[in-house]
Amino acid sequence: MIQEIKISIILISMYDLLQKYFGYTSFYPLQEDIIKEVLAHRDVFVLMPTGSGKSLCYQLPALLFNGLTIVISPLIALMKDQVDGLLANGIPATFINSSLSYAEIDARRQKLLENELKILYVAPERLLMPEFLEFLQGLKVCLFAIDESHCISEWGHDFRPEYRQLKVLKEKFPNVPVMALTATATQVVQDDIIRQLNLSHNKIFKASFNRKNLYYQIRPKHDPFHQILQYLKDRRTDSGIIYCQSRKTVETLASGLQAKGYRALPYHAGLSAEVRTDHQERFIRDDVEIMVATIAFGMGIDKPGVRYVIHYDLPKSIEGYYQETGRAGRDGLPSDCVLFFSYADKFKIEHFIQQKGDEQEKQIASKQLREMITYCEGNVCRRKLLLAYFGEQFKESNCGGCDVCLEPKERFDGTIAAQKILSCVYRTGERFGINYIVDVLLGARNQKVLQNRHDTLKTYGVGKEYAKVQWQSFIRELIQLGYVRLDGDEYPILKLHEKSRPVLVGEEKVFLIKPEEKLPVQKAAVSETYDQTLFDRLRVLRKTLADQEGVPPYIIFHDTSLKEMTVYYPQSMLDLRKISGIGDRKLMKYGKIFLEEIINYCEQNNIIPKQCSPQPVEFSVKEAKTSTVQVTFDLYKQHLTIPEIAQKRGLAVSTIASHLEKLILDGEDISIDGFVTPEKQQHIRGVFEESGLQALSPVKEKLGEGYSYEEIRLVRAKMILER
Ligand code: ADP
Ligand code: ZN
Numbered sequence: 001m002i003q004e005i006k007i008s009i010i011l012i013s014m015y016d017l018l019q020k021y022f023g024y025t026s027f028y029p030l031q032e033d034i035i036k037e038v039l040a041h042r043d044v045f046v047l048m049p050t051g052s053g054k055s056l057c058y059q060l061p062a063l064l065f066n067g068l069t070i071v072i073s074p075l076i077a078l079m080k081d082q083v084d085g086l087l088a089n090g091i092p093a094t095f096i097n098s099s100l101s102y103a104e105i106d107a108r109r110q111k112l113l114e115n116e117l118k119i120l121y122v123a124p125e126r127l128l129m130p131e132f133l134e135f136l137q138g139l140k141v142c143l144f145a146i147d148e149s150h151c152i153s154e155w156g157h158d159f160r161p162e163y164r165q166l167k168v169l170k171e172k173f174p175n176v177p178v179m180a181l182t183a184t185a186t187q188v189v190q191d192d193i194i195r196q197l198n199l200s201h202n203k204i205f206k207a208s209f210n211r212k213n214l215y216y217q218i219r220p221k222h223d224p225f226h227q228i229l230q231y232l233k234d235r236r237t238d239s240g241i242i243y244c245q246s247r248k249t250v251e252t253l254a255s256g257l258q259a260k261g262y263r264a265l266p267y268h269a270g271l272s273a274e275v276r277t278d279h280q281e282r283f284i285r286d287d288v289e290i291m292v293a294t295i296a297f298g299m300g301i302d303k304p305g306v307r308y309v310i311h312y313d314l315p316k317s318i319e320g321y322y323q324e325t326g327r328a329g330r331d332g333l334p335s336d337c338v339l340f341f342s343y344a345d346k347f348k349i350e351h352f353i354q355q356k357g358d359e360q361e362k363q364i365a366s367k368q369l370r371e372m373i374t375y376c377e378g379n380v381c382r383r384k385l386l387l388a389y390f391g392e393q394f395k396e397s398n399c400g401g402c403d404v405c406l407e408p409k410e411r412f413d414g415t416i417a418a419q420k421i422l423s424c425v426y427r428t429g430e431r432f433g434i435n436y437i438v439d440v441l442l443g444a445r446n447q448k449v450l451q452n453r454h455d456t457l458k459t460y461g462v463g464k465e466y467a468k469v470q471w472q473s474f475i476r477e478l479i480q481l482g483y484v485r486l487d488g489d490e491y492p493i494l495k496l497h498e499k500s501r502p503v504l505v506g507e508e509k510v511f512l513i514k515p516e517e518k519l520p521v522q523k524a525a526v527s528e529t530y531d532q533t534l535f536d537r538l539r540v541l542r543k544t545l546a547d548q549e550g551v552p553p554y555i556i557f558h559d560t561s562l563k564e565m566t567v568y569y570p571q572s573m574l575d576l577r578k579i580s581g582i583g584d585r586k587l588m589k590y591g592k593i594f595l596e597e598i599i600n601y602c603e604q605n606n607i608i609p610k611q612c613s614p615q616p617v618e619f620s621v622k623e624a625k626t627s628t629v630q631v632t633f634d635l636y637k638q639h640l641t642i643p644e645i646a647q648k649r650g651l652a653v654s655t656i657a658s659h660l661e662k663l664i665l666d667g668e669d670i671s672i673d674g675f676v677t678p679e680k681q682q683h684i685r686g687v688f689e690e691s692g693l694q695a696l697s698p699v700k701e702k703l704g705e706g707y708s709y710e711e712i713r714l715v716r717a718k719m720i721l722e723r
Contacts, residue, residue, distance in 0.1 A: 013064065014064075016662075017063050019583065020583055021063065021090060021583045021585070022056065022089060022583050023561075023581045023583035023587075024580060024581065027056075028052060028053040028056075029207055030046075030048065031053055031060075034057045034179075034205050035057060035060055037205075038058070038061045038177065039061055041177050042200075043178050043179070043199040043200050044177075044179045044180075044203050044205060045179075045190070045193065045194055045199060045203065045204045046179060046181040046205050047181075047183075047204060047206045047207070048181075048183065048205070049183050049208075049209045049210075049211055050211075050326040050327065051211065051213075051326070051329060051331070051332065052183075052207050054147075054181045057145075058071065058119075058143060058145035058181075059086065059091065059119065061143065062118045062119045062142075062143065063091065065118070065142035066142070067115070067140030067141060067142040068112065068115075068117065068119070068139055068140060068141050069119050069120070069141075069142055069144075069145060070119075070120050070141060070144050071119060071121045071122075071145045072121075072122060072123070072124055072144065072145065072146045072166065073121055073122075073123065073147040074124065074147075074148050074151050074158075074160055074163070075123075075299065076099060076123050077277060077280070078302060079097055079121045079123075080095065081284065081302060081551070081552055081555065082095070082121060082302065083095050083119075083121060084551045084552075084555050085302075085555050086119060088551070088555050088556065088585065088586065088589075089583050089585055089586065090583065090584060090585030092117045092118050092119075093121070094108050094119075094120055094121070095120065095121035095122065096108055096109070096121075096122055096126060097121075097122065097126060098126075109135065112139055123162075124160070124162045124163055124165065124166055125162050127166075128165050133172055136173075141173060142176065143176065143177055143178075143179060144173070144177070144178045145178075145181065146166060146178065146181065148181070148182060148299065149163075149180035149197070150182040150183075150184035150189050151163040152164060152192070152193055152196045153188075153189045153193055153196065154192075155188045155189050155192055158299055166197060167196055167197060167198055169197070170198045178197060180193050180194075180197055180199065183326065184323075186319070187391075190204070208392060209387060209390050209392055210387055210392070211329065212401065213334050213335060213401075214325060214326075214329055214335055214337050214401065215334065215336050215337065216337050216339075216382035216383060216402040216403070217337065217339070217402065217403035218340075218376050218403060219338060219340050219341065220340075220341060220342065220473050221345070222342075222468075222473070223469070224312055224340050225253070225256055227340065228242070228253075228257075228310065228312070229260060231308075231310070232262060235307065235308070237539075238289060238308065239286065239289050239303065239305055239306050240289065240290055240291075240306060240308040240309065240310065241291045241292075241293060241297070241308075241309045241310070241324075241328075242290060242292045242309075242310045242312055243293060243294070243295060243297075243309065243310065243311050243315070244293070244294060244312045244313050245294070245312075245313040245314075245349075247268040247269070247270045247294060250267070250268045250292050250293060250294055251266050251268075253312065254290075254292040257292065262289065263287070263288040263289050264288060264289070264290035264291070264292055265282060265291060265292070266292050266293070267280065267291055267292070267294070267297040268293060268296050268297075269294065269296040279291070280297070280301075283303070284301075284302075284552045284554075285547075285552045285553065286539075286543055286546075298323070298324060298327055301327050302330070303330070303554060304330040304554050304559070304560075305333070305558065306327055306328050307329070307333075308328055308335060308336040308338065309327055309328040309335075309338075310337075310338045311337075311340060312340055313345050314339070314341060314345035314346060314349060314376070316349055316365070316368060316369060316372065317368035317371070317372060318368070318371050318372055318375060318386065318389045319368070319389075321372065322386060322389075325337035331559055331560045332560065333563070339376065341376045342476075343434070343476065343479065343486055343492065344492070346373060347486075347488075347492050349369055350366075353366055353369065377480045378404075379404060379409075380404065381394070381398070381404050381405050382404060383399040383401060383402050383405075384399065409513040409514070410513070410514040411511040411513055411514060412511065412512060412514045413509055413510075413511060414474065414511060414512030415503065415508075415509045415510050417463075417466070417474050418483060419504060419506075420459060420462055420463055421441070421474060421484070422478075422484060422496065422503060422504050423458075423459050423504060424437050424440050424441055424457070424459040425437060425484060425494045425495070425496060427457050427458065428440060428452070428454055430493065430496060432493055432494065433486075433492055433493050434472060434475050434476075434486075434494065435472075436448070437475065438463075438468055438471040438472055438475070440454050440460055440461075441459065441460075441461070441463030441471055442461065442463050442464060442471070443455075443463075466515060470515050474512055477512055478510070481510070482499050483497060483499050483500055483510065484497055484500055485497050530563045530566045534565075534569075534598070534601050535562055535563060537601060538594065538598075541594065542556050542557055545590065545593070557586065557590070558581050560580060561579050561581035564581075565598060569601075569602050569607055569609035570595065571595070571598070573587060573591050573592075573595070574667055574721065575609075576591050576595060577591075577665060588716075588720065628659070629662055631649065632656055632660065633663055635648060636660065639674070641674060641675065642656050642657055642660070654710055657709075657710035657714060658713070660714060661717045664714070664721060665717050665720065665721065667721070672714045672715065672718060675710070675714060676714060680707065681715050683703065683707075684699070684703065684711065684712055684715040684716075685719065687703055688716060696712055696716070699712055699716075700712055
């Protein structure tokens with residue numbers, strides 16, 4: 001019985017904390033189960049894709065523990081942003097790393113000793129220093145969360161030797177549960193992590209790797225710079241990453257885009273650490289929209305609002321491609337993943353693989369490349385193939401989010417075009433590549449063609465009915481369909497095939513994709529109806545505030561929250577509170593200023609706001625939640641005082657106060673005079689007016705001993721509502 005009550009209290013408080021600190025009303029899949037497991041003090045292994053909300057799985061329990069949660073993360077550069085994000089939600093957190101002075105580290109350690117913090121971020125190097133371990137042993141550590149835990153495995157793509165030593169955690173802290181988190185899917189890595197960390201119970205939480213909001217598309221690469229310009233035309237304000245294979249391409253493309261007026265920066269391992277950090281920072285803070293980068297850029301990029309990831313060159317493996325595309329749309333909003341595919345790139349990579357000394361490495365790399373090519377060439381749903389790669393079955397016949405499913409190709413009888421191509425390959429002696437064959441078909445008068453006297457061939461100039469790009473894609477299609485093949489490494493040439501003959505002699509018809517006016521690169525198909533003008537205004541406001549505070553804009557509000565505001569046009573703090581991602585702290589800190597902007601905008605444009613949609617909440621829990629608040633409400637109506645209600649219900653005074661606070665914020669007519677004397681109310685109001693409706697503790701400090709947190713909270717709720 002007591003156990004049951006305990007569990008239901010925890011359930012209620014989980015949802016309260018979710019709303020209060022994170023501004024969400026429901027959990028993402030698995031989050032709740034994982035949190036319950038953690039609260040039961042068991043080890044857990046969390047395997048979920050990027051954007052699935054892994055951080056919340058340790059951040060929320062950290063609030064319920066009466067001690068410290070230690071997050072181990074390999075990326076010192078990102079710790080500050082992570083901590084700023086928590087602080088912005090009102091969660092006491094800090095980090096300790098080499099970027100801080102000794103004095104600063106000391107001050108933070110002092111706070112830890114005083115049990116004032118809930119979450120501490122450290123890198124493994126620091127954690128494992130004997131002196132630091134000893135220091136931690138003197139604290140009440142409740143959980144270790146190991147982020148990017150695949151770094152522990154040599155089989156993973158980001159192996160870090162210092163992660164290996166993390167196995168000492170289980171020896172030094174035998175009673176502290178460990179949570180390992182990763183987005184890397186392969187089985188070998190999973191097993192390795194569990195073994196290395198010596199996790200007990202082996203409870204694995206594995207989410208689907210399907211990223212529903214990502215729109216996968218593959219485009220033939222013929223003139224990539226212009227293709228990208230065309231793509232970017234209506235996306236000037238969107239954030240995106242463009243991946244290239246070489247540093248040189250990164251540099252050229254970044255300056256090319258700059259010359260066209262885009263705010264783009266390069267990022268690759270050839271730049272100094274300072275430049276890289278600076279560029280990353282400017283990208284994260286929305287000072288520039290586009291990051292042109294090699295794969296050196298990416299692990300742990302927490303920016304939630306990346307709207308597209310473009311692969312300018314062919315990636316070397318599906319695993320890498322999945323991780324890179326995964327950086328789009330962490331916030332769950334529709335985002336694009338565009339890959340420009342060419343056989344020339346394939347040959348470049350093959351050439352590169354041939355240079356490798358180690359035979360086994362060669363084999364692995366070749367296999368990875370083959371898988372990648374199958375993915376690009378096939379006419380099978382991209383999502384289905386990607387998920388199959390990770391051992392997951394996708395059963396739906398149309399995924400609604402890839403080029404194959406959304407832009408089914410119309411075909412036409414392309415036999416004549418195919419015959420022209422094959423015949424041209426034959427007559428030029430099977431010695432030339434794609435572009436040369438197209439030149440001959442188009443009757444180009446270039447030196448090479450004239451030198452070879454190919455202007456005298458029967459097929460010279462017979463292809464003027466289609467443009468160059470079109471012939472190129474016909475040839476690529478014939479390769480895919482197996483009517484002709486590419487041969488050779490560095491300068492691949494077209495060769496006929498046994499399947500060529502029946503086409504040449506007219507025995508077999510070939511159906512090709514119908515030519516289009518221009519090759520489209522479409523916006524994600526998921527429909528979005530938000531007010532772009534207001535969104536832009538809110539974005540500017542957010543950027544101004546972010547710069548004032550020296551934090552990335554997404555720390556103030558995610559795009560998701562801003563977009564929701566432009567759909568519902570909230571007119572009061574109460575409305576605003578219903579917007580996803582707005583917890584108490586943010587409501588108080590930024591609510592008023594955003595409301596003003598929205599209200600002004602509505603007035604200027606004669607907009608009549610819609611009702612805020614009720615947010616989706618899991619039914620059973622919603623019931624549990626409303627009913628407990630309802631019981632308090634009923635007792636309140638019977639004129640019981642807070643301590644009386646608390647006693648009657650066997651709950652803490654603070655819990656009852658939080659119920660009343662909730663009722664007030666929900667707009668119920670609750671008088672607080674019975675709980676806080678009018679004089680006290682006056683006094684509390686005065687202090688809030690001075691300090692702004694922010695954190696409770698500074699206000700409590702000013703007011704002194706005679707005032708309880710409960711009293712202060714209730715007055716604050718009243719004030720929020722009045723505003
Ligand atoms: P991961 O670490 O798995 O890549 P994050 O923890 O960064 O994912 O979360 C991805 C995004 O989802 C963030 O923008 C986060 O604020 C948001 N998010 C997490 N949990 C929820 C939830 N329960 N409801 C709504 N949004 C959530
Ligand atoms: Zn599909």
